[in-house]
Amino acid sequence: MEMKERNIEFEASEGEATKDADVFYNPEMQLNRDLSEIAVKVFRERADLAEMRVCDATAGSGIRGLRYADSAxxxxxxxxxxxxxxxxxxxxxxxxxxxxVTGKDANVLLSEHRNYFHVIDVDPFGPFTKFLDSTARATNHTGFVGFTATDNSAPSGSYPKVCMRRYGAKPLRNSFMHETGLRIYVREVFENYARFDKAFEPKLCFHERHYSRVMGRVTESKRRCNKNLENIGYLSFCPECRWRKLEKVRECEYCGSEVKHAGPLWTGKLSDHRFTEDMLEEMPDWQDTEEKLELINSEASIRTPFYDIHEMASQLGVQAPKRDEVIESLKETGYVVSRTHFSPTGLRTDAPFQDIRDEIKQASITEL
Ligand SMILES: C[S@@+](CC[C@H](N)C(=O)[O-])C[C@H]1O[C@@H](n2cnc3c(N)ncnc32)[C@H](O)[C@@H]1O
Structure with missing residues (x-):
């Protein structure tokens, strides 16, 4: 049947695609396509290319690729x-x-186009891992790539063996498991590009509903690859007091308990705030998408995994205070703090753990 998304008309099957005769279209992915369209537009403006070649390698109805047409x-x-x-x-x-319009296995198509495409989108059913090698080969040295993953339950800790098998990483199931999963995806993408001396740098990576999206810039640069190796490491998490650090340590630096580890994963920033700011300037009047991007932008420069206020309050034995009150008081103390796109009850800050605990306790008392 004929459909419309934003200003693009297209054809797809009605309802869920369940058989080969169906053409897949998921309206829940509109936000993903909105952000991808704007990201590709910003990349095009910044890259100063005479000609831009774009490939939607797993196109389905084609709606995603059609939305890139203005930039291609x-x-x-x-x-x-x-x-x-x-x-x-x-x-x-x-x-x-x-x-x-081509009908090849994406791995065949991409392997036939070494260093050719400036933009490649990979949005398969389930994990993107089996398309990583060919995508890395086919990406031009001035490149921008986007991968969607819908196998989030593995890197967020429900299926540790699947995660180890697909991503060679140990996940951790806790209140910020989707951030840990996203960091595992980013590391996987970075390492695959690094094998070709191509540096992948995250520009916009996020989690939404049942999927994660990894988007970033690719440059042919051994120096950048080597520099970004510093961003590959481990997460340490204390199950007793909920302290966390993007570094491998043995004992909790707050309470001394034995910590749990996840990784190897990406320990650097998940998005680039200069890029997301440029995207905000290009954003049409798409309210939900803009709100999501504003959240991603606000937390982009803070590295420490986010804290869930309800979990922290329960661990401290106090009533959960209002999120914005804790954020405001931490800001007043001089720390950089933001909400997080991962959770409505989360906050992100690099403030010392003791101060976060104190502010949550204080805000809880004030509320009584
Ligand atoms: C999730 S859908 C794509 C949705 C589309 N990108 C969108 O935004 O609406 C995945 C598509 O990948 C296609 N596909 C499956 N295996 C493939 C392969 N090996 N190479 C290329 N495409 C493949 C399927 O036919 C399906 O249409």
Whole structure:
């Protein structure tokens, strides 16, 4: 049936795609596509390319690739499903867009285009790992790539063995498990690019509902790869007092208990606030998407994994205070603090653990 997302018309099957004859379209991924479209636009403006070649390697209905059309000089939309290709061609006609439509396994298509594409989008069913090697080969030395992962239960700790098998990393199930999972995804992408002396640097990485999205800039630079190796490490987490640090230590630096570890994972920033600020300037009047981007932007320069106020309050034996009150009082003390896109009850700060505990206790007492 004919559908419309933002200003693009396209064709897809109604409801959930359950068989090969169906053309996949998930309206819950609109925010993902909104942010991806704007990110590609900002990359194009910054990259100063004479010609930009874009590949939607797992296109489905083609809606994602169609939304990149304004930024692309050459557009390739690929899907091995013949019904999807019919829908893609219809979408191209409906919007008067020119593109090459191919029906290869994404690994074959990308392996045939070494260093060719400036933008590659990989949005498969489940994990993106099996497409990483060919995507890294096909990315130009001035590149921007986006990967969607819907296997979040593994790197966020529900299936540690699956996580170890797919990502070679140990997850940790706790209140910020989705951030740990995202850090495992980013490390996986970084390392795959590093094998080709290409440096992947995260520009916009986030978690939403049942999926995570990793987007970043690729440059051919051994020096940048080597520098970013500093951002590969481990997370230490104390299950007793909830202290955490993006470094491998044996004992909790707050209460002395034995800590748990997750990793190896990406210990650097998950998004680049200069990039997300440029994106905010380009954002049309898309309210939910803008709110999400504002949250991501506000926390982009703080590295420490976020704290869940309810969990911290319960651990301290006090009633959960209002999030914004704790944020304000920490700010007044002079710390950089923000909300987090991961959770409505979370806060992100690099403030010392003792001060966070004190402010939560104080805000809880004030509320009584
Ligand atoms: C999640 S859907 C893509 C959704 C689309 N990107 C969007 O935003 O609406 C995944 C698509 O990948 C395609 N696919 C499955 N295996 C593939 C492969 N090996 N190579 C390329 N595409 C593949 C499927 O046919 C399906 O249409």
């Amino acid at each position: 000089d050459t557009l390739v939309l690929n899907d091995p499903n013949p019904e999807a290709r019919k829908a893609i061609k219809k979408g191209l006609e409906m919007n008067n867009i020119e593109a090459e």
